[in-house]
Amino acid sequence: MKADRKQILEKLTEIILFADETARERCPVMDENTRILEDLGFTSVAMLYMAVSIEEAFNVRLDDVNVWDLHTLGDAVRLIERKMA
Amino acid sequence: MRWWPAACRFGDLVRVQTGSVWHYGVYLSDDEVIQFGPPPRGELTPPGQIRVCSTNIEDFAGGDTVEVALLSPLEKLRRLSPKRTAEKARARLGEGGYDLLHNNCEHFAMDCVFGRPSSGQAEAALSVKGRPAEVWLSRIPETLPDRAVVPDEREREILETRDPVLKRQRRWDWEVLSRLVQSRFSTGLGSLGLEKNQHGKWVSPRLFVSLAHSGDWVAAAALEEPVGVDIELWPGGDRAGRKALSARMLTRKERGRYASPELPETLALWTRKECLFKRMDGSSFEPGKIEAGDPTVRTFVLAGVGFVSVSTRSGRPVRLRLWDGGEVRDADVREWSMP
Known part of the structure; x- marks a missing residue:
């Protein structure tokens, strides 16, 4: 599945809102600068869940990736882009 | 050793209390007290920036009383000569690598005076294992x-x-x-x-x-x-x-x-x-x-x-x-x- 950055970000946002529908209230605008910890309040365990969701949604493997190094949604978008290329 | 607010002499091991810890140095003169990092008062220096440095006795004291190590006869025999202490301390000026438990101001001063680093404060902290x-x-x-x-x-x-x-x-x-x-x-x-x-x-x-x-x-x-x-x-x-x-x-x-x-x-x-x-x-x-x-x-x-x-x-x-x-x-x- 090929997707551009905008589509990847939209899909990521869907994943986040599915997991936590209140995220939109806390962070009305989710863009590539949105910080995963400070703005979305993701815990380290939540990052694990997100990694699994990303793998399923984008049909990629993140085994060789340390998802805890992702600090912004932009970091996640770039990672997914790289994996899908 | 005992500690006493006596007059300092060339090559003396000195200390000053800052809060709940002691800060150590080597006294060479009123204008030259060599220490590993400044006394921990006020805004603290990040460990990575702490260096062996020279100061004067007023800054070392910071308004508190400076105590001098009164060595026992055996300790006097064991210590390096004041001249050798001064050489060692001056040779280490600018040195970094500060570590609160393994390479602190007390380790430095003891090494300069006795030729062997040690820290009673660090040992006490580490001995809390139980x-x-x-x-x-x-x-x-x-x-x-x-x-x-x-x-x-x-x-x-x-x-x-x-x-x-x-x-x-x-x-x-x-x-x-x-x-x-x-x-x-x-x-x-x-x-x-x-x-x-x-x-x-x-x-x-x-x-x-x-x-x-x-x-x-x-x-x-x-x-x-x-x-x-x-x-x-x-x-x-x-x-x-x-x-x-x-x-x-x-x-x-x-x-x-x-x-x-x-x-x-x-x-x-x-x-x-x-x-x-x-x-x-x-x-x-x-x-x-x-x-x-x-x-x-x-x-x-x-x-x-x-x-x-x-x-x-x-x-x-x-x-x-x-x-x-x-x-x-x-x-x-x-x-x-x-x-």
């Missing part, structure tokens, strides 16, 4: 104190946090840490010189601290040795999701041992890995490379809440305390053992 490490747990109250925290960097960090849950967690865990430090070390957070290192971890040249939060619970630790703490509340999630988590977070050895861990085990293992990572001050958290069975970790079940894990470098016993904003009492926990 004494339980006290970790405080606290549930975030409805109303949080309305006051800025110190240092400024932490206050800014809290203000810039947009997620309201995380904001409350950060404000309260700092409050808990502050009370814990005051209770255990009779000092405020402002005197610890806390700052964030390059990995985003709060560090101090005087104590090791660790914070954790989950839901409306926070945990805080402050010790004389490296420590890491983690707390995780029972999450939701289906079994299939938990299996996927386990596959990702377990080491190869653990996957062989925990074929399909139930949720409690998964959470417990998770807290053990996180607290280890926090203690070891790594740059990148990779749970698949951290063995949860490390013997320095103690894990506890907080009834009705979740798991708390604590790792100290010495692997000493841990005492969990519950603070409700007023009293502190022992937490109702039971220790959890690795299967």
